[in-house]
Amino acid sequence: MLEFKFPDIGEGITEGKLLKWMIKPGDKVKEGDTLFLVETDKVNAEIPSPGEGIISEVMAKEGDVIYVGNVIVKIDTGDGSGKAEVKPINEKEEENAGVVGAIEVSSEVIESSLESYKNGASSKQKVLATPVSRKLAKDLGIDINEIKGTGPVGRVMKEDIYKAKEQMELPKSEMKSETKQEVINRPALEIPELKVSGEIERQPLSTLRKTIAKNMVLSKTIIPHAAVMDEIDVTKLVEFRKSVKEMAEEKGVHLTYMPFIIKAITLTLKDFPVFNSSYDAEKEEVLIKKYYNIGIAVDTPDGLLVPVIKDADKKGILDIAREIQSLSEGARNRNIALEKLQNGSFTITNYGALGSSTGIPVIRYPEAAILGIGKIGKKPVVNEKDEIVIRSIMNISLCIDHRIIDGGDAGRFLNRLREYLESPMLLLMS
Template sequence: MVEVKLHDIGEGMTEGTIVSYFAREGDEVKRDQPIIELQTEKMVTELSAPVAGKISKIHIEEGQTIPVGTTILEIEAADNVNNEPENKNIEEVDNKQSTTTGPKRIKAAPFTRKVARELGVDIDAITGTGKDGRITVKDVESFSNGGTQIEEKQTSSTQEDVEFIPFKGRRKQIAAHMTKSLFTIPHVAHMEEIDMTKLLAYREDIKETYNISVAAFFIKALAMSLKKFPIFNAELDEENSQIKLKPNVNMGMAVDTKEGLIVPVINRVEDKSLRTIHSELKTLNEKARENTLQPQDVHGSTFTISNVGPIGSIGATPIINYPEVALMCFHKTKKMPVVNEADEIVIRSMMNVTLTFDHRVMDGGDAIQFTNYFKSLIENPNIMLVELSGE
């Protein structure tokens, strides 16, 4: 008998939520066949069968959050099959008799199952029209329009109009991460306004040849700023009383999705061109919204940005992505009357930024200098290009 346990599939993972099973007790599974849909703090992923055989016992119910190391299910390994376990997180256990059998495995992709849950549809009741009987999103939507939905559980609350939303999965994990950051790090916020006029004009000039997003310019300018002020690209190691300066700039980007906040990462942005950053940023944003990010896409960030301008923010004090020591937030760009050096009132495209920093690691003066340097690059894109040419 082989125990399948929850193992750490990424940096510092401590728990995960079982979203759904692709196979049930009594089902025969092949080695490397996806059998579990797992929700972690940062992503939804699949766990595969480490050996071929029959699922003899499922220990954890769907929707349950468990710590790393917990046994999820047991597989009775098939005879005459190369079932040498490759994963150190699975263990051989004594054979146990199991008389429990389950229903036939329902073939459906994780995204299809997610759509079914959102529509309140019992996926077990759907007949798939896809290849080999696989259930498609269209099948789910068609069933939802005329089929039977899952009955909602009744509560004993006397307040019949009260709605209860489950506090679990990514939402609960985000809450734990944010609480840890807020109560561990003494947050201080420095705010500045940046004139975006020249950068927007430059971007428009090159748009026909190079269509580069404004966010890509932000990321590149921040990489240059972090190399000049490495204390902001660091981590505080309290146990050993030292500050770790990270050698590479791995930029995390807070992305708002239906499932909650997630932070995909562009690695080594200091070595990448604006076009490469733009391309990777676009790809990661799409994967985040489609819930197809892989573990390597969401780990290793050394500094995080939050670009909330497109949805209308003019100011905020964001929480640092622990264990990082700073985060920069970009707000809405809008045309404003500004007094120039000649005391003339002119219309400029202005944007507010907020730098939240760990006051244990740096002081207000450091934050101002860092932000001012970043501001100089954005307000004068020619300077940024000169700096880039000298790298």
């Protein structure tokens, strides 16, 4: 009998909502067959069977919230045993822990670790760690729940466990004191009790919306935002796109303004590297990124997702347009691979697509800036000859991390961006 547990599919995902069963008791399944569809805070993932057999029992209903480590389905493999076979643990597991395509590697056909939980907390609250890390902590006699992880979204890595072991062996006089970042992250105030009067209706948040809420609080709590807004005359860009739109469609590409904006942003970021960085508050250092991974906020029925165009500086306008189409479709269908949502260095949000002219976006932590784009509209403008002419104008807003970027920097950044967008031929020559 194989007791299949909801696997750790990486990126800090600890729970999900079981959307649909693809099997029922009595069905025969092969290794790799889809057992169920689960909604996480980032994607909808199909969870495959780790082995072959007959479905004996399902342990959750559609709509239930399930947690990593919970037994979800029992599969009769015909071997007569009461436990799943324990697969050997190897170094590859930790490498694949954050990859959706490698679910089988970290699936819990591995016995649960026996570490204790603080204050009687249930397994629903256990720390994020791969089976490799859990076994290492167990072998070293360390309570993994006492370790602060340095991996993605607080995941406990092997290096964290070795450091914890070293700390345990140090005299008290040499124990590490609280870091600056830990002091910064201490809650500063108590949230008062919410009181309402009159009739209300309570609506639970989706897993994606919960994550958005946490990320917004994180960004606005840690990053001191400042905003600079301006208008850009994109008349030549509008004309250029119109002239090449039909050609792009012949190549199967729906050409919007976003690929041009992404190309302009990558060129501007190369001129102003601090905008393509993150601030390390603990070490008081700026991390300048040498890669240009541009996130594009996509509106979905459940909330915003931010797929990332990797190495945008190495791609042409049509290549970027194709990738935007693919990523946007995957984000809206919630079947986008997790790796497509990771490692952004700068983000663009297009509220103009919904008809809005202006807005003040929130920086995506730990990035240093975000660009907001409003709709393009026709306006009367006084030109250099003092003539009133009709031009296509786009409103933009740039929000910056004011710890490392000043208003003057933001102004120079927007002036350079304006040069590229007002003269689109520069994008093709660069």
